[in-house]
Amino acid sequence: MATASTPAPLSRSLFIFSILYGGMTCIAGVLAFKQVALGPLAVESGIFAFLMLVVLSSAVAQVHGRRTADRLVLFGFFPLALSILLIFLVLSLPASAEMPPENLSAFERVLSQTPRIMAAGPVAYGVSLLLNVWIFSALRGATGDGSVGMMARGAIASALSQSVDTLIFITLAFYGEFPIGSLLLGQMLAKVALSAILVPPLIILLVRLARWLDSPSSGTRRSADPA
Template sequence: MTDTAPPAPAAPITRSMFVLTLLYGGMTVIAGVLAFKQFAIGPLKVEAGILAFLMLVVISSAIAQIHGKAAADRLVLWGFLPLAFSIVLIGIVLALPASPDMPAENLAAFERVHGQTPRIMAAGPVAYGVSLLLNVWIFNKLRGTGDGGGIWLMARGAIASAISQAIDTVIFITLAFYGEFPIGELLVGQAIAKIALSFVLVPFLIAGAVALAKRLDQR
């Protein structure tokens, strides 16, 4: 009989990977809910879901910087799991009969927010997968052979986010609304707002997320 060596134990997950993955899963779920409010900062007018989506960009970029592109790609793909579960659970809750004690205006508001059309429900995951994987690819490609930290880390984050957010806008709005109404003005407005936010917010958030990840792993 030939002795078979036991499999090598899996490498323990780092504290930074654990914390950032938890945050990532939460952002995938909340992004669709926040999208029902639009906000304005000066001339920028955009749906609030972009804030959660930018956090997905930040977290996936930080994971790519600290743990490598393969880990970031896995994070994006696993992100479909909480997204799918939330969609299914929302569908179940919408199908359940409402309590007669629930005020009618509360029920109407709940159903309006969560009762998205099938096109919107389908467009979200498609745009999510394409744009986030693209963001990780561009962010890693711009890294080159060095560490890619410092100011270049922030610049890479801004460039990758701006391009991926523009693609996300085109995919989502086209799949969700094409044929329902003219989408040209909405496309341009959303793309400009998301690109602007990518350059204003993302560089500093990525630098902060990378610094936080390094501190977590040092403890």
């Protein structure tokens, strides 16, 4: 009698990074409602969660291969879609009479978005994150796997993919409603600057963490998934 094949074990690092990745896809849209001032730059706060998506997908591509990183990006649509459906459900349900009106107004103001913005987010997410993984992996042969090369690949891939993300999202969400040229330029400059400063060292940190988690001393082994 045929027996069911045992699925390949999921490495500890991929399990942990996948959980973190799903959380970042859900929180990015909520954080985006606050703009923060970083010196001369004004940037929506969702970029911090989005940069973590870039860092996580790049670290997974480095340790587990491009195909696994691509699957991580695609699987990220599930928590993203579920969070959007839950937001629609909660907004459609009647509020308790005991809820203060100002709290209800603030809640609806933050979570209510136009259909254009709701559609623009997932499109920009999918294109930019897959592009990030592709660029990061494609440059591997040119820079090598050393820390300096990894940081250079991370900065380049993040800057380019974040610029594409900004172009797609702002165009789909706001084109025709108001002039978007200055908004595009400002957000691209902010994201390129943050990509150069934050992304490279975080990729190094997560790659080292992944290798430690998957080392024999941590009680598991690294799963191989060549690009």
